[in-house]
Amino acid sequence: MNLSPAAVNAAPESGTTMSQMQNVESQLREMILGLEIGPGERLTERWIESRFGASRTPVRAALLRLETEGLIARDGRGWTVAPIxxxxxxxxxxxxxxxxxxxxxxxxxxxxxxxxxxxxxxxxxxxxxxxxxxxxxxxxxxxxxxxxxxxxxxxxxxxxxxxxxxxxxxxxxxxxxxxxxxxxxxxxxxxxxxxxxxxxxxxxxxxxxxxxxxxxxxxxxxxxxxxxxxxxxxxxxx
Amino acid sequence: MNLSPAAVNAAPESGTTMSQMQNVESQLREMILGLEIGPGERLTERWIESRFGASRTPVRAALLRLETEGLIARDGRGWTVAPIxxxxxxxxxxxxxxxxxxxxxxxxxxxxxxxxxxxxxxxxxxxxxxxxxxxxxxxxxxxxxxxxxxxxxxxxxxxxxxxxxxxxxxxxxxxxxxxxxxxxxxxxxxxxxxxxxxxxxxxxxxxxxxxxxxxxxxxxxxxxxxxxxxxxxxxxxx
DNA sequence: GATACCATTTTGGGATACCAGATCGGTATC
DNA sequence: GATACCGATCTGGTATCCCAAAATGGTATC
Missing domain, CATH: 1.20.120.530 (GntR ligand-binding domain-like)
Incomplete structure (x- = not known):
């Protein structure tokens, strides 16, 4: 069972085949909520892409979602993990x-x-x-x-x-x-x-x-x- | 001046060069809020693409945003304008x-x-x-x-x-x-x-x-x- | 040593190609 | 006429390519 803080927004029910987008979204959310990526840190789509083995399309979809959750924010042209x-x-x-x-x-x-x-x-x-x-x-x-x-x-x-x-x-x-x-x-x-x-x-x-x-x-x-x-x-x- | 219901969520301040994504998002939102696209209607990414002259990348970004606003919803594999x-x-x-x-x-x-x-x-x-x-x-x-x-x-x-x-x-x-x-x-x-x-x-x-x-x-x-x-x-x- | 400058690299925004699965028509069978 | 079947078509999901703008870093100048 997932005991990390990220469990607040758990991924889709287990057993379901997750799409790449859901995959990237939930993993990235866990990393942010679990402070594996620190508040204020810069994020680049390319880094996430290589980190999770997905292409930029699902990565961008995940970023858009996490933005509406307030976990990341636009920093000019790029992305930043929302500060505390x-x-x-x-x-x-x-x-x-x-x-x-x-x-x-x-x-x-x-x-x-x-x-x-x-x-x-x-x-x-x-x-x-x-x-x-x-x-x-x-x-x-x-x-x-x-x-x-x-x-x-x-x-x-x-x-x-x-x-x-x-x-x-x-x-x-x-x-x-x-x-x-x-x-x-x-x-x-x-x-x-x-x-x-x-x-x-x-x-x-x-x-x-x-x-x-x-x-x-x-x-x-x-x-x-x-x-x-x-x-x-x-x-x-x- | 924009007097349509869509003005509730107005586009970025005029004079700014709008990205394709903002363009598609605001126009699609206006069409939905203005009931030019009826509640319950099916939406396909390809139709939006050709309708607004943008590629699927900004179209998908716009759809993801409008989904979080509750104006559209996933219908199995596709997209639907949220019913009343x-x-x-x-x-x-x-x-x-x-x-x-x-x-x-x-x-x-x-x-x-x-x-x-x-x-x-x-x-x-x-x-x-x-x-x-x-x-x-x-x-x-x-x-x-x-x-x-x-x-x-x-x-x-x-x-x-x-x-x-x-x-x-x-x-x-x-x-x-x-x-x-x-x-x-x-x-x-x-x-x-x-x-x-x-x-x-x-x-x-x-x-x-x-x-x-x-x-x-x-x-x-x-x-x-x-x-x-x-x-x-x-x-x-x- | 500080600074202005320019070539290079990196970035996000966008466009497009390809895929697997679903859907839709039409046809052959009973 | 109803139904089972099958191929063409369409769909969203994904990967990849190109581009302009911005960041970077090294260099020449003062």
Whole structure:
């Protein structure tokens, strides 16, 4: 199983014959989200072409897709891996709050909220022995799956896009076990509120969780900015 | 000046030399939004190629972009213009409410809200003699520009995407002068609330406006569904 | 040593050739 | 007349080639 951060946007279901384009797209996304290619790095179509053994046609298609995901950006005539942008992280938090709260309110109003239990089970699959990558993945998937329960494709897509763009930054965040546990508890509290149909409470808890998550993330990255720069990662200030 | 619905996603600023890809993308988008190509129609890369005098390379790039905008979709191996989907319109309204309300709350909390007056002037530029296309465009741009004032790129993009996907349906909606006037008045009322910094009132008015707009739109389209089908437009029921 | 200059290389944008699979017609068979 | 079959045609997917513009790097000049 793929435990890397890239699993947020997993490739098409296994067993399917992937086209070159899907191949390049998913592998390149994994490399970017997994920080194998650093934020701010230059990308050339020829390098990707030789790296993945595909011709430029699928490479260009993949680049266009990753551009709309915000993982890469045009740099004049060429391509650049999107830098870590602290100001952007703040804006994403505002956007997340809008769409995630709307989604959770919808879900709390559903008659059948049994989908919650699947998410609860997902949370419970993590314990002290679970590797850090898995914690990371579950933390992202929690929000995506919660949004999916709302049944609204647009809210889901919004949450998924936001989590994708947040993925690298969260990966860089230095989180101790206590912080992981706190987030885990907050996730469970949100689920509990949704389970009882208490939309207002769920919204409150989710808002606080997102704000807290943003604050911890920005603090961690700001403190570690020199270290990140030293690793060759472009970090844009807020 | 371009008064077509496609103006929602205008091409790069005039005077710039457009690449073939931008050329194909903007022209194809205009044809789709302007209903010159009907919802549900098949598209082949070869047809687009010959229609716009470009090779398949920029054509494919344009198709990939329009796919992420939701204006076209893959149909097995080929491409199809996205049908008008009534269920989707309801979901978009929910999404819109989430992001637009969030944006207007941010804007109402700003110190400098002078940008509002530019939008008010835009509304006031419409009168009884203004052609229907212009009313349509201003109606869409109102929401986009209002979101832009928030300064949040993600909320803006969400609103812009939603309005793009709503554009064709609104174009098909049969709106009498009274309905246009009502929407105009509601827009002004929202601006007035934002102007005084009354975020709660602005949010209330905006929510009601979006819900009312959705109801009128769905009613109109449902009533006219046979007519639309007769014109060869694929309309998916809610 | 700094700088202006020019040849070379590299880049993305575009056009085209080729392929495998799907589709569509027409025909032969029952 | 219905149906099974088969070849021509069309489709998107891919590889490759060409081009103009931009970046690069070395060199001559001051």
């Amino acid at each position: 942008n602290l100001a952007e992280l703040g804006q994403i938090a505002v956007y997340r709050e809008a769409v995630e709260v709307a989604a959770v309110r919808l879900t709390a109003a559903l008659e059948d909220r049994s989908g919650i239990e699947v998410i609860a089970a997902m949370l419970d699959s993590c314990d002290a022995d679970t590797p850090r990558e898995e914690w990371h993945r579950v933390g992202l998937d929690f929000h995506i799956e919660l949004a999916r329960l709302s049944g609204n494709e647009f809210l889901l897509r919004g949450v998924r896009d936001a989590m994708t763009r947040l993925s690298r930054a969260r990966w860089l965040e230095v989180r101790d076990q206590a912080a992981l546990g706190r987030a885990w508890a907050e996730h469970h509290a949100i689920l509990a509120a949704v389970r009882t149909g208490d939309a207002a409470q769920a919204a409150r808890l989710l808002s606080a969780h997102i704000a807290g998550s943003r604050d911890r993330l920005l603090t961690s990255l700001r403190d570690d900015r020199r270290g990140l720069r030293a690793r060759g990662f472009a970090v844009v200030a807020a | 989907n009534l269920a989707e319109l309801g979901q978009i309204a929910v999404y819109r409410e989430a992001v637009e309300v969030a944006a207007v709350r941010l804007t109402a909390a700003l110190e400098d809200r002078s940008g509002i007056e530019v939008i008010a002037a835009m509304l006031d530029s419409c009168d009884a003699d203004t052609p229907r296309e212009e009313w349509h465009r201003v109606g869409l741009d109102f929401h986009i520009e209002l979101a832009r004032l928030s300064g949040n790129e993600f909320l803006l993009r969400g609103v812009r995407d939603a309005m793009t996907r709503l554009s064709r349906a609104r174009w098909l909606e049969v709106r009498d002068q009274a309905a246009l006037g009502r929407a105009w008045a509601e827009h002004h009322a929202i601006l007035a609330a934002v102007r005084t910094g009354d975020a709660a009132q602005a949010a209330r008015l905006l929510s009601a406006h979006i819900a009312g707009s959705r109801d009128r739109l769905l009613t109109s389209l449902r009533d006219d569904r046979r007519g639309l089908r007769a014109r060869g437009f694929a309309v998916v029921a809610a």
